[in-house]
Amino acid sequence: MKSHPPNRLVYLFLLLLTIVSCSHKTTEVSIFAPITNPEIEFAVDELDQALASRGVTLKKSDDPGATIALSIIESDTIRHEGFEIASSQEQIQVSGIDLEGLMYGGLELAEQIRLYGIKNVKPTLQNPYMEMRGPKFNIPLDVRTPSYSDASDAGQNNIPIMWDIDFWKEYIDTMARYRYNYISLWSLHPFPSLVKVPGYEDIALDDIKRSTGEWKELYNLNGIGMGDAHILDSTETVKKITIDEKIDFWKSVMAYGKQRNIDFHLITWNIFDYGTEGKYGITDEMDNEVTKDYYRKSIKQLFVTYPDLVGIGLTTGENMKIDGKRTSAAERENWAYDTYAQGILDAAKEMPDRQFTFIHRQHQTGAKEIAEKFKPVIDTKNVEFLYCFKYAKAHIYSATEQPYHEQDNFIEDIQGMKTIWGLRNDDTYYFRWGAPDFVREFIGNMPHEVAKGIYFGSDQWIWGRDFLTKDSELSGELEIKKHWYQWLLWGRLSYNPEINNERFKALLADRFPNTDAEKLQSAWQQASMVYPVTTGFHWGRLDFQWYIEGCLSHPKPAENETGFNDVNRFISLGIHPKSGNQTIPDYVQMMISDSTTTLTTPLQVSLKLHELSDGALKELETLTEGTSKELAHTLNDIKTVSYLGKYYAHKIAGSTYLALYRETKDTAEQKKAVDELTTAFDFWKEYTAQALQRNTNPLWTNRVGHVDWKQITEWVAEDIEIANEKLH
Structure with a gap:
């Protein structure tokens, strides 16, 4: 028998093992x-x-x-x-x-x-870190029962979407995958679109309508005026449907949510009478007893009508008046108790085996006063009473530490009770965001001992279906799928903040298998940090005070007629209290007095933005989009935001040098300012050109009005003229 060399035998044995293992x-x-x-x-x-x-x-x-x-x-x-x-x-x-x-x-x-x-x-x-994890969803039910966000492209585009069961099934499934377990629907006055109230049956609305009237650019910031004649006198019916069919629809939506461990809550602002058309003598006056009775019965009827509705929430202070005059906090809480509290107590008494949630936002009212007034609700066994606090005002993308609960003594005042921390994102409407390190640190810094959970969402945006993307294959997809990484991060890290970046990198590799996931993660993280670094320095805390993707605010806080935050506003506006930044005026005084600071100076903020933007752009150099349209749009977003970061880096530096020039009269500082603002102008043009490759514009928003990048470009150029002005 012929023998084989030992290595030959090993080779044959390994080959046999391979064949066997493959066959099994x-x-x-x-x-x-x-x-x-x-x-x-x-x-x-x-x-x-x-x-x-x-x-x-x-x-x-x-x-x-x-x-x-x-x-x-x-x-x-x-x-x-x-x-x-x-x-x-x-x-x-x-x-x-x-x-x-x-x-x-x-x-x-x-x-x-x-x-x-x-x-x-x-x-x-x-085990879940935050017990409640959900979106804040301003819901445009109908032009006759608007939400805060209806006077916008996002609102008008999404009215028909809200009555599409396929949308809600996909939305709920996606939310469940991201570990969200409730949905809060926010409306100024939803009852006519959702229930038939005993004694007020004629108020219930059939059909879904949208306005075809000539909208104004801006409306009252408190939700007033959404029923004006120019809105309601010209409408179109986008869906024929009876109130009974509407009720069946929302029953099915809530029942489907229950199948994915997702509860529904309805939260309102007050007092609004949209959709009632003055029937039965209802008005938006606090001392109207008919209005009180209607509200109380509406609250109860919501729970009678919808067996899977878990909670109701309210805001006191938006439009609460008597004879057109502002009322006291005590008067507002009395009204809220007589309506919302009594309504849920009526429901709780009638359905003693059902558990209810009652959410009271701490908004223009003190927490102690709320607790005293609503003690009967708090003491009711089958009602859970929760506070809700706007934790970061309108911009979570500002700093990972927030001061507002401390300033209001909120934790001390609620005396061991629980709150939902409201996480408002009025920043990222256009571009995909993804910085897991920021989210993890932010969640870790929230006071956990009093936290029942979080909601994440916007007042200036409706997270329905995308209408900004030019590509017909991607346009119309769910916003939470377009912005999947952002929504996944807040949901998953609220459930488990210990998820590390390796898992997120693996998710990126799985979604985009033909690219370098590590570089993609790095580029996305760096570009996304442009939002908090910029907003932490240029701090307009409310949605109408700052929108970063347009460098805009409402005209009043911008201190001009356009709303554009020009170089003068970048000098005058303050910094986020927990950002660790130094204001431009303080920096100028420091330089004049030849002193030092432990704060991050404006020029250091500028350098940080350069580092982030340059770092992201460097990573993008070797990343290719391949055949994936989603990846192509993602890379485009990262590049776009990187150019935006370069714009703000140069603008902050230019504003700083201009302030120095004005104080010292040193023309060398003026020249530096002009040079920086000229370069900023170039990057703004790069930013908008890159954005327009994939996105439509102008965009009409409800808080800062028209975001028209072409028009804004002219205002950006005016910064250079402002810097060139000679001192008198």
């Missing part, structure tokens, strides 16, 4: 999921898709020893909505103490399989 490659995986429930079925479907992406078929089994087993258990370590994944050679076990946690465990396992493969599943125990 796993192509089918069994799953034991004995619970028949929509939440679990959703998780199993996600597992099926994840395995299919790996070429593996998922087969349901009655054997508890199946490859994957989902089960409800008793546990001292798993909390509500939490889960544990345990992995051995024989089985992957997903455990929860409730259906909600088991669903999230299934989603986590599906994600791991998709990212790493079934052989590389990592054991994990996760």
Whole structure:
């Protein structure tokens, strides 16, 4: 018998092992999921898709020893909505103490399989960090029952979308994947579009209408005037539907949400009578007893009509008056108690086995006064009373620490009660944002001991369907899918702030497999930080005081007729209190007095913006879009925002030098100012040109009006003229 050299034998043995292992490659995986429930079925479907992406078929089994087993258990370590994944050679076990946690465990396992493969599943125990995690959704139900955001392109484009069940199913599924567990719908006066109120049946509205009138650019900032004749006298019916069909529609939406562990809450501003048309003598006056009765019965009827509606919330202070005059906080709280509180108490008494949530925003009223007035609600066993506080005013993208709860003594005043922290994003409407380090630090800095949870959303934007993208294949997709990374970050890190950047990098690699995920993550992180670095320095805390993508505010805070924040406004406007920045006037005085500071100077802020923008642009040099249209738009957004960062870097430096010139009369400082502002003008043109490759403009917004990049370009050029002016 002929012998073979040892290395030849080893080669043949390894070849045989390879053939055997290939012939036994796993192509089918069994799953034991004995619970028949929509939440679990959703998780199993996600597992099926994840395995299919790996070429593996998922087969349901009655054997508890199946490859994957989902089960409800008793546990001292798993909390509500939490889960544990345990992995051995024989089985992957997903455990929860409730259906909600088991669903999230299934989603986590599906994600791991998709990212790493079934052989590389990592054991994990996760419990929710924030109990409530949801979007703030200003909802444009109908021109007759508007939200705050209706006087805008976002509002008018999305009215028909709000009555599309396919939109809501996709929206709810996506929210569940991102770990959000409630949706708050915000409206000035939603009742005529949602319920038939006993004794006020004639108010209920059939059909969905939108205005075709000639809108004004800007409206009252408190939501007043949305029912003016020029709006309501010219309307079109976008959908024929009866009030009974509307009720059936929203019942189905809320029921579908329940199947994904997503509750619905309805939150209002007050007092508005939109949609009532003066019927039954209803007005928006606080001392109108008919209005009080109508509101009280409307609150109760919401819960009677919608068995899956979990909560109601209110704001006191938007339009609460008597004979056109401003009222006191006590008067406003008395009205709110007589209407909202009594309404929910009526519902709670009639439905004692049902749990209700009552949310009172701490807005133009003190927390102690609220607690005293609403004590009967707080003491009702089947009503959970929660505060809501606008944690970062209108701009979460400003600083990772916020001072406003401290300034209002809010935590001390609520005396151990719980709040929902309102996280307002009135910054990123056009461009995709993604900075996990910022989100993780921001969430970590929020006072957790009093936190019931968060809501994340906007007043100047409606997160419905995209209408800005030029590409017909992408236009019309859900905003939360276009801006998927941003929404995923806030949802997932609110559930588990310990998720590291390696997981997010893996998600990027999975979504964009033909690019360098590490460079993409780095570029996206750096470009996204342009928002907080700029806004932390140029701090207009409310939505009408600053919109970064247009360098705009309402004309009044801009201190000019256009609303453009020119070089003079960049000198005069202050900084975010927790940003660690120094104002331009303080910097000028420091230079004159030859002193120093531990704060970040304006020129250092400028340098930081250069570093971020240049860093992102450097990473983009080797990234290609390939055939992915989404990646092409993402890279375009990153480049666009990087140019915006360069614009603000030069503008801040130019504003600083101009302020120095005005104080010292040194023409060398003026020349530096002109040079910086000239370069800023060049980058503004780069910014808008890059943006317009993929996006439409102008854009009409409800808080700062028309965002017309072509017009704004002329105003940007005027900064150079301002800097060139000689001192008298």
